[in-house]
Amino acid sequence: MKKWHELNPGAVILEAGSAAKFKTGSWRAYRPVWIEENCIQCMFCWLYCPDMSVKTEDGKMVGFDYDYCKGCGVCARECPGKKGNKAIVMEEEGK
Amino acid sequence: MGKPIAVTGNEAVANALRQANPDVCAAYPITPATDLMQRFSSFVANGKVDTELVLVESEHSAMSACIGASAAGGRVATATSSQGMALMWEMLHIAAGTNLPIIMPLVNRALSAPLNIHGDHSDAMGARDTGWIQICSESAQEAYDNTLQAFRIGEHMDIRLPVIINLDGFIISHSIETMSYLDDDVVSKFIGEFKMLNPLLDIKNPKSYGPLILTDLYHEYKRLQHEIMGRVPKVALEVAAEFEKISGRKYGLFESYRLDDAEVGLVVMGSAAGTCKDVIDELREERGIKAGLLKPRLFRPFPYDEVADELKHLKAVCVLDRADSFGGYGPMFMEICSALYQNGGGAKPAAINKIYGLGGRDFMPDQAQQAIEEANEIAKGGKIKAVKDYIGVRE
Numbered sequence: 017m018k019k020w021h022e023l024n025p026g027a028v029i030l031e032a033g034s035a036a037k038f039k040t041g042s043w044r045a046y047r048p049v050w051i052e053e054n055c056i057q058c059m060f061c062w063l064y065c066p067d068m069s070v071k072t073e074d075g076k077m078v079g080f081d082y083d084y085c086k087g088c089g090v091c092a093r094e095c096p097g098k099k100g101n102k103a104i105v106m107e108e109e110g111k
Numbered sequence: 112m113g114k115p116i117a118v119t120g121n122e123a124v125a126n127a128l129r130q131a132n133p134d135v136c137a138a139y140p141i142t143p144a145t146d147l148m149q150r151f152s153s154f155v156a157n158g159k160v161d162t163e164l165v166l167v168e169s170e171h172s173a174m175s176a177c178i179g180a181s182a183a184g185g186r187v188a189t190a191t192s193s194q195g196m197a198l199m200w201e202m203l204h205i206a207a208g209t210n211l212p213i214i215m216p217l218v219n220r221a222l223s224a225p226l227n228i229h230g231d232h233s234d235a236m237g238a239r240d241t242g243w244i245q246i247c248s249e250s251a252q253e254a255y256d257n258t259l260q261a262f263r264i265g266e267h268m269d270i271r272l273p274v275i276i277n278l279d280g281f282i283i284s285h286s287i288e289t290m291s292y293l294d295d296d297v298v299s300k301f302i303g304e305f306k307m308l309n310p311l312l313d314i315k316n317p318k319s320y321g322p323l324i325l326t327d328l329y330h331e332y333k334r335l336q337h338e339i340m341g342r343v344p345k346v347a348l349e350v351a352a353e354f355e356k357i358s359g360r361k362y363g364l365f366e367s368y369r370l371d372d373a374e375v376g377l378v379v380m381g382s383a384a385g386t387c388k389d390v391i392d393e394l395r396e397e398r399g400i401k402a403g404l405l406k407p408r409l410f411r412p413f414p415y416d417e418v419a420d421e422l423k424h425l426k427a428v429c430v431l432d433r434a435d436s437f438g439g440y441g442p443m444f445m446e447i448c449s450a451l452y453q454n455g456g457g458a459k460p461a462a463i464n465k466i467y468g469l470g471g472r473d474f475m476p477d478q479a480q481q482a483i484e485e486a487n488e489i490a491k492g493g494k495i496k497a498v499k500d501y502i503g504v505r506e
């Protein structure tokens with residue numbers, strides 16, 4: 017941890033994109049779990065996620081970034097699933 | 112050097128801003144600062160400056176726009192008074208905590224309630240702990256000179272802090288006085304080009320202003336803020352020495368008037384100091400009272416050691432405050448007592464506090480005389496009747 021005389025006056029952060037270093041996933045009480053067989057790749061989860069925590073490859077949903085996901089549950093709520101079966105469900109952390 | 116002319120304090124300071132040529136000025140009108148900005152806005156309209164004048168819907172927005180413009184990388188100035196500065200309050204802390212050198216003449220005015228538009232120092236004293244540098248003026252000339260020097264002090268690369276320049280509402284802002292301007296080219300050479308530090312508009316080097324800093328580092332940032340303030344007196348004196356070369360006018364951290372051989376002293380800030388100096392001269396000549404005066408110029412940071420050295424030989428000192436702390440002593444009295452108490456076991460003058468001139472109540476020579484006479488009685492061994500009392504109040 018920096019000492020006071022090592023700090024930048026005005027608390028200006030000169031390094032771009034440094035927020036990526038601050039991992040906020042530990043705030044989470046519930047984690048979203050992806051059930052691939054129920055996923056229709058509608059990308060609603062990716063669209064609604066307020067924290068860019070839905071990982072994609074080639075335009076498809078491939079899972080969650082748990083370093084930043086805060087477990088808000090918006091993705092699980094918006095997920096239409098397949099034939100009434102959700103592709104995202106929330107599970108309590110630590111269980 | 113310019114020839115003597117007769118102008119109001121507001122006109123003088125508006126011309127200082129014109130000569131400094133800020134990149135951005137965001138302001139909202141409030142008496143008695145309105146006339147200052149009105150004059151400046153005419154310079155903008157007439158193409159005398161390159162300033163982008165941002166007309167906003169409140170002083171909170173004015174200071175917010177100034178903060179944004181300053182972080183973007185511009186030279187920024189504004190002006191306000193009283194309630195206007197009160198509305199800026201949270202943004203004042205942000206400007207200082209973010210090290211943004213915004214220059215703000217503060218035309219001192221009383222605070223409501225009751226509603227009053229006239230001059231006292233309540234607004235400035237309330238901004239004591241915001242982290243702004245504060246420089247105080249006795250006259251239109253000093254307000255002009257201090258504004259020019261404020262750009263150099265606030266924008267100094269070791270400091271980068273916002274600066275309030277205090278001038279008494281109406282007494283200085285609206286009274287016509289003799290003063291003289293420096294030539295435009297002399298001023299622009301003195302103030303110099305604005306140097307950017309971490310400008311947001313440098314988009315090739317992105318950066319973040321205003322981060323969330325919690326228990327891990329906030330304490331350290333505040334310690335750093337205090338450190339930077341501590342650099343101000345040295346820079347202020349260097350700038351004053353340079354200013355003297357172009358103007359012939361000498362400035363220090365405070366003005367000391369006939370204190371060398373004095374036994375009693377007054378401490379008074381702003382326009383009332385002139386009245387006090389006249390009374391000191393009279394009482395010295397006619398009654399042999401050895402009185403002197405200290406007029407603070409730099410209120411924040413406050414030069415405690417230097418003030419203590421200047422006052423410690425006195426027998427009694429009367430501190431005049433044009434602001435009050437209800438249930439406490441006047442703000443300047445608290446500073447002076449803090450300064451004197453640092454003198455360890457050494458001799459200290461007895462100290463009394465007079466609250467004067469609230470809401471623009473005239474400060475008359477008989478009030479200065481009363482203050483000196485009371486301090487003189489105490490100096491001769493008399494008892495202190497009341498540490499804090501009001502002067503010029505109907506009883």
